[in-house]
Amino acid sequence: MSSPQVRPTTHIGDTRLDRVFGRVNYVVLGAFTLAVLYPLVYVLSASVSEPSALTRGEVWLWPVGLNVDAYKAIWESPRLVTGFTNSVLYTITGALFGTAMTMLAGYVIARHEMPFRRFLTLFCLVPTLLSAGIIPNYLVVRSLGLLNTPWAVILPGAMSVFNVLITRTFYQMNVPDELHEAARVDGANEFATFFRIALPLSKPIIAVNLLFYGVAQWNAWFNAFLYLNDDGLFPLQLVLRELLTQSAVDPSALSGANLAEIMAKKELFDKLKYAMIVVAMIPPLIAYPFVQKHFVKGALIGSVK
Known part of the structure; x- marks a missing residue:
């Protein structure tokens, strides 16, 4: 006697629309995270970079040189x-x-x-x-x-x-x-x-x-x-x-x-x-x-x- 077939349960989160919605959420939240983190990283990098590099605008993300005089x-x-x-x-x-x-x-x-x-x-x-x-x-x-x-x-x-x-x-x-x-x-x-x-x-x-x-x-x-x-x-x-x-x-x-x-x-x-x-x-x-x-x-x- 063959066992009855069990039909797979469809979860709401498995639908294509929900997967797309979840990915869009991740993209939006990632963009907000970068928008918050970038100023913090830039300020920290600028505070320890060489003063001349900061004046010339060479500091974008990571420190240029190392100077803790400030x-x-x-x-x-x-x-x-x-x-x-x-x-x-x-x-x-x-x-x-x-x-x-x-x-x-x-x-x-x-x-x-x-x-x-x-x-x-x-x-x-x-x-x-x-x-x-x-x-x-x-x-x-x-x-x-x-x-x-x-x-x-x-x-x-x-x-x-x-x-x-x-x-x-x-x-x-x-x-x-x-x-x-x-x-x-x-x-x-x-x-x-x-x-x-x-x-x-x-x-x-x-x-x-x-x-x-x-x-x-x-x-x-x-x-x-x-x-x-x-x-x-x-x-x-x-x-x-x-x-x-x-x-x-x-x-x-x-x-x-x-x-x-x-x-x-x-x-x-x-x-x-x-x-x-x-x-x-x-x-x-x-x-x-x-x-x-x-x-x-x-x-x-x-x-x-």
Whole structure:
């Protein structure tokens, strides 16, 4: 007796149209990857290439020669080292403070029994639609006595409404009301419920907030530009901006006596700009792999749908 023939199962992914669609996706994603990687590789190559090769435009992808004078200048410059230290301080403090405020606010407006929670949500959303502007913000910072202090950089952007909404959605989807009721039956108050039940379940959304606030604070320079006058408090991004504005060579200063010296300084300065960009990129690139797992999970679960 012959065994019955089994007809092969046709999977959706085996169809010709799906294979073509998958290949197109790979091509598009590969193009986006190259578009992101090329500037990074170019900046890194330019920062270690010979200054003369960089000036002549010989650097396209890989380094031409090897010269680390720009990194030596960064290490030996007190102003650049101070700016880097200030940025690290502002980033860590701003990320911790913003995450703490966001977790508390998101947890409160996620509770269904919280009175006026819809009003609180609307109260948070209105400033995102109607901004007061630079001058009123400056007057508020000045009236609080924050001018020319580190808090002028940290507090104005301490909490993002977008992050609060993501955190609220995360709590609504991952901390059911039954847990709150069980904790209340066991005699736990609101603070104990938050710190002992909700917070241990919040590692993904904590990672999301830390990364969002950390990257935003690390790249920020406008608040420091408005509220700081002391060079010793400038973050790295503001120092880098000032270096970029000073990169042009005054044609009136060119003369036969000092032409070679000026051009040499300009070549070193061009390399210094790229080296500063590399230094500014290092901390986010180092931090992201450690929070990637929780970041993806928290961003997907806590996103507003």
